[in-house]
Amino acid sequence: MKTPRFLLPAATAGILALTLSACGGGGGGTTGGGGSDADANLDGRGPITYVQGKDNSNVVRPLIDKWNAAHPNEKVTFKEQTDQADQQHDDLVQHFQAKQSDYDVVDVDVVWTAEFAAKGWLQPLKDKMAIDTSAMLKPTVDSATYKGTLYAAPQTSDGGILYYRKDLVPTPPKTWDEMMSMCSIAKQNNIGCYAGQFSKYEGLTVNASEAINSAGGSVLDKDGKPSVNTAEAKAGLGNLAKAYADGNIPKEAITYKEEDSRQAFQSGKLLFLRNWPYAFNLITTEGSSAVKDKTGLAALPGKSGPGASSLGGHNLATSVYSKNKATALDFMKFMTSAETEKFYATQGSLAPVLGSLYEDQELVAKLPYLPVLKTSIENAVPRPVTPFYPAVTKAIQDNAYSAIKGEKTVDAALSDMQNAIQSAGAGS
Amino acid sequence: MATELGPTPVKSPASGAAPVHHAPKGVGEDNRIASQGRWASWLLAPTIVALGIVIVYPIISAIVMSFQKDAGLDPATGLFTAGGSAGIQNYVNWLAQQCSAPAGGTVACPPGTLGGQFWSATATTFFFTIVTVTLETVLGFWMAVIMARTFRGRSLVRAAVLVPWAIPTAVTAKLWFFIFAFEGIANKLFNTTILWTGSEWPAKWAVIIADVWKTTPFMALLILAGLQMIPAEVYEAAKVDGASAWQRFRLITLPLVKPALMVAILFRTLDALRMFDLPYILTGGANNTTTLSILVINQIRQGFNSAAALSTITFIIIFLVAFIFVRFLGANVVEQSGATGKGKK
Numbered sequence: 001m002k003t004p005r006f007l008l009p010a011a012t013a014g015i016l017a018l019t020l021s022a023c024g025g026g027g028g029g030t031t032g033g034g035g036s037d038a039d040a041n042l043d044g045r046g047p048i049t050y051v052q053g054k055d056n057s058n059v060v061r062p063l064i065d066k067w068n069a070a071h072p073n074e075k076v077t078f079k080e081q082t083d084q085a086d087q088q089h090d091d092l093v094q095h096f097q098a099k100q101s102d103y104d105v106v107d108v109d110v111v112w113t114a115e116f117a118a119k120g121w122l123q124p125l126k127d128k129m130a131i132d133t134s135a136m137l138k139p140t141v142d143s144a145t146y147k148g149t150l151y152a153a154p155q156t157s158d159g160g161i162l163y164y165r166k167d168l169v170p171t172p173p174k175t176w177d178e179m180m181s182m183c184s185i186a187k188q189n190n191i192g193c194y195a196g197q198f199s200k201y202e203g204l205t206v207n208a209s210e211a212i213n214s215a216g217g218s219v220l221d222k223d224g225k226p227s228v229n230t231a232e233a234k235a236g237l238g239n240l241a242k243a244y245a246d247g248n249i250p251k252e253a254i255t256y257k258e259e260d261s262r263q264a265f266q267s268g269k270l271l272f273l274r275n276w277p278y279a280f281n282l283i284t285t286e287g288s289s290a291v292k293d294k295t296g297l298a299a300l301p302g303k304s305g306p307g308a309s310s311l312g313g314h315n316l317a318t319s320v321y322s323k324n325k326a327t328a329l330d331f332m333k334f335m336t337s338a339e340t341e342k343f344y345a346t347q348g349s350l351a352p353v354l355g356s357l358y359e360d361q362e363l364v365a366k367l368p369y370l371p372v373l374k375t376s377i378e379n380a381v382p383r384p385v386t387p388f389y390p391a392v393t394k395a396i397q398d399n400a401y402s403a404i405k406g407e408k409t410v411d412a413a414l415s416d417m418q419n420a421i422q423s424a425g426a427g428s
Numbered sequence: 429m430a431t432e433l434g435p436t437p438v439k440s441p442a443s444g445a446a447p448v449h450h451a452p453k454g455v456g457e458d459n460r461i462a463s464q465g466r467w468a469s470w471l472l473a474p475t476i477v478a479l480g481i482v483i484v485y486p487i488i489s490a491i492v493m494s495f496q497k498d499a500g501l502d503p504a505t506g507l508f509t510a511g512g513s514a515g516i517q518n519y520v521n522w523l524a525q526q527c528s529a530p531a532g533g534t535v536a537c538p539p540g541t542l543g544g545q546f547w548s549a550t551a552t553t554f555f556f557t558i559v560t561v562t563l564e565t566v567l568g569f570w571m572a573v574i575m576a577r578t579f580r581g582r583s584l585v586r587a588a589v590l591v592p593w594a595i596p597t598a599v600t601a602k603l604w605f606f607i608f609a610f611e612g613i614a615n616k617l618f619n620t621t622i623l624w625t626g627s628e629w630p631a632k633w634a635v636i637i638a639d640v641w642k643t644t645p646f647m648a649l650l651i652l653a654g655l656q657m658i659p660a661e662v663y664e665a666a667k668v669d670g671a672s673a674w675q676r677f678r679l680i681t682l683p684l685v686k687p688a689l690m691v692a693i694l695f696r697t698l699d700a701l702r703m704f705d706l707p708y709i710l711t712g713g714a715n716n717t718t719t720l721s722i723l724v725i726n727q728i729r730q731g732f733n734s735a736a737a738l739s740t741i742t743f744i745i746i747f748l749v750a751f752i753f754v755r756f757l758g759a760n761v762v763e764q765s766g767a768t769g770k771g772k773k
Contacts, residue, residue, distance in 0.1 A: 147506035200714035252610035398540035420540035423527040
C-alpha cells in the first residue's frame with residue numbers, strides 16, 4: 001500500500017529528470033557542418049564577449065577599454081578564463097557544444113584551431129567575413145587554416161630559438177652536425193652540451209617535431225596523413241636519440257620542461273639550449289643568472305641552414321553561434337592591427353604575426369631577440385594541423401620518449417608512431 | 429529522519445498493546461499513518477528530484493553515451509559527423525585493447541595510443557592501491573597508537589599530523605615535483621643523481637612516497653577514533669590477568685579496533701583506486717604511472733563516448749572492490765551504525 005503512494009513523487013522526479021535530459025539535447029552527439037549557423041547573423045552588430053585565458057600581463061583590458069570608448073553601441077565584455085590551457089580548452093568545448101551564443105570572439109591556441117574548425121564551431125573567415133592576411137608571416141596563417149579555409153585570425157606567435165654561450169662558442173652553429181661537433185667544447189668545460197624539453201608532455205611534441213621537420217621530414221603530409229615512416233624523419237629523431245645516447249644531451253634532460261631547462265642553462269650547466277623567447281629576459285636579467293652577459297641568440301640549427309621551429313601562439317576566432325558577427329569581425333581586425341600587435345609586444349612580450357614589426361627599431365630595442373625570432377618563425381612548421389591533435393600529440397610523445405631514452409629503436413618508434421597517428425584519425 | 433516516521437508507529441502497537449485491542453484501533457491508525465506517509469514522501473520529493481538531477485541523470489547519461497560511437501571525420505568536408513550507435517564496441521575496444529583501423533574494423537592498439545594502455549593502467553592503479561594502502565595502514569596505526577597516549581603536547585602532535593592532509597593534493601603534488609626534480613632536494617639531500625620522474629621505478633616510488641606522506645594522517649585519525657572507543661577497563665583487566673603488551677594488542681586492540689580499521693581501509697582503497705591528481709602532476713603519467721583516472725581524463729579530450737565507456741568500466745571495478753570489502757571482509761559501513769543503535773535501545 002505504501003509503495004504506490006511513495007512512487008507518485010518519485011515518478012514526478014523521474015519525469016522532471018527526463019524533461020531535463022531532453023533539454024540537454026543528448027550529451028555526445030557532435031553534429032558537424034554548422035552550415036546554417038555559419039551563414040546566420042553575418043551583419044549582426046551589438047555588444048559581444050571576448051573570451052581568453054588569464055591576462056597575466058594586463059594587455060587585454062586597456063585594449064578593450066580603447067575599443068569600448070570608440071564603439072559605445074558595440075561594447076566588448078572580457079570573459080577571463082583560468083591560466084591552464086587544458087581548462088581553457090574544455091571551457092570552450094562546453095560552451096560550443098551547447099551552441100551558446102554568449103562566446104562571440106574566442107582566443108584559441110594554434111593546436112586547437114583544426115579541432116574546433118572540424119567540429120563546425122568556428123566561423124570560416126571568407127567572403128563577408130574575410131580578413132587580410134597578406135602582411136602576416138605565412139606559417140602563422142597556416143596554423144589557422146584547415147582544409148584550405150582560414151578559420152581564425154593569427155594574433156600572437158612564438159617560435160623556438162637557440163640560446164648559446166657566446167663566451168665559449170664564438171660563432172653559433174648553423175646546422176645540427178656543426179652543433180654536435182662543438183660538444184667537445186662543452187666537455188672541456190665540464191658542462192652539458194645541448195638540451196631542449198624532453199619530458200613526456202606537449203614540449204616533447206614540439207621538440208620531436210622540430211627535429212623531424214628540421215631534417216626535412218614531416219609528421220603529417222599535405223592531406224593530413226601520417227608521414228613519419230620516412231628516412232628524413234628517422235634522421236631527425238635519430239639525431240636526438242644519438243645525442244642522448246652519446247651524452248651530448250645530458251641524462252637529466254629527459255625530465256626537463258621549459259623552466260628546468262632554462263634554469264640549467266642559466267646556472268651555466270649547458271652550452272646550447274632550445275627554448276622560447278620568454279626565457280631571454282630571465283636569463284639576461286635575473287640576479288641568480290650565471291650567464292647574464294654570456295648568452296647569445298641564434299636560429300635553431302637545421303640540416304643545412306636554419307632549422308624548422310614548431311609554432312606557438314594564439315589565434316582569434318568567431319563562434320558560428322555569435323549573434324553579432326559584423327562586430328566580431330571588426331573587433332578581430334582591431335585586435336590584429338599593427339598598433340595592437342605592437343602593444344602586445346611591448347606590454348606583454350608576445351611576438352607579433354606581422355612581418356614588418358620585426359624590423360621596427362623601437363621594438364627591437366626593447367626585445368633584442370626579434371630578428372632571430374623572425375628567422376625562426378619564417379622557417380617554422382606549425383605543429384600538426386589536425387582535428388585529432390590530442391591523439392596525435394600523444395602518439396608523438398610516447399614514441400619519441402621511448403626512442404630518445406633508447407627503450408626502442410628509432411625505426412620501431414617511428415613505425416609505432418605512424419600506426420598510432422593512423423589509428424587516431426581512423427576513429428569513427 | 430523522515431523515513432523512520434513510517435515504520436516506527438507500526439511497530440509500537442504490535443509489540444506493546446494486546447492483539448484484541450489492536451484490530452479496531454489499527455484502522456484509524458492506518459489512515460493516519462497513510463496520510464503521514466504520503467505527506468512525508470511529498471516532503472522527500474525535492475531531495476529525490478535533486479538527487480535524480482545530480483546523480484542519476486549523469487550516470488544514466490554517461491551509460492547511454494558509452495554505447496554511442498565517437499564522432500568521426502567526413503573525409504570530403506573535413507567536418508565531424510555524429511558516430512551513431514556503437515553497441516558494446518567501446519567496451520570491447522577497451523578490454524581487448526583494440527583500436528579502429530584506417531581500413532575499417534579494428535587492430536591491436538599500437539604503442540602511443542590510449543587504447544593500448546588499458547591493462548597496464550589497471551595494473552598500475554592496483555599496484556599503487558595495494559602498496560600505498562598497506563604502507564598507510566601500518567604507519568597510520570603506529571601514529572594512532574602514539575597519539576592515543578597521554579603526553580605533554582599531544583594536541584600539538586595531533587594538529588601537526590593533520591598538516592599534510594590539509595594541503596590540497598594538487599599543491600602536494602607540485603611540492604613533491606620540485607623535491608623530486610633532478611636538481612631538487614631529494615637528490616641534493618642523499619647526494620644521488622636519480623632521475624626520479626625519468627624512469628619507471630623511481631617514478632612509481634615518487635608517487636607512492638608522496639601519496640603515503642599525504643594520506644597517512646587520514647588513516648591515523650580514523651584509527652585513532654577507533655582506539656578511543658576501547659574502554660580503558662578492558663586493558664586494566666587484561667593487565668591484572670597478566671597479559672603481555674603484545675597479547676593486549678593482538679587480543680584486545682586489534683579485534684576492537686577492527687570495525688574502524690576496516691572502514692578506514694575501505695575508504696582509502698576506494699580513494700586510491702581513483703588516484704588522479706598526484707601522478708598527473710608529478711609524472712604526467714609517464715613511465716608507466718598512468719592510472720585509470722588519468723586514462724579517462726586523457727580520453728575525454730579524444731572522444732567523449734569512449735571515455736564514458738572507460739569511466740563506466742572504472743566505476744564497475746571500484747564497485748566490485750567495495751563489494752568484496754563489505755561482503756567478505758566485514759567492512760560494515762552501512763549497517764554498523766544501525767546495529768549498534770538498536771543494541772543500545
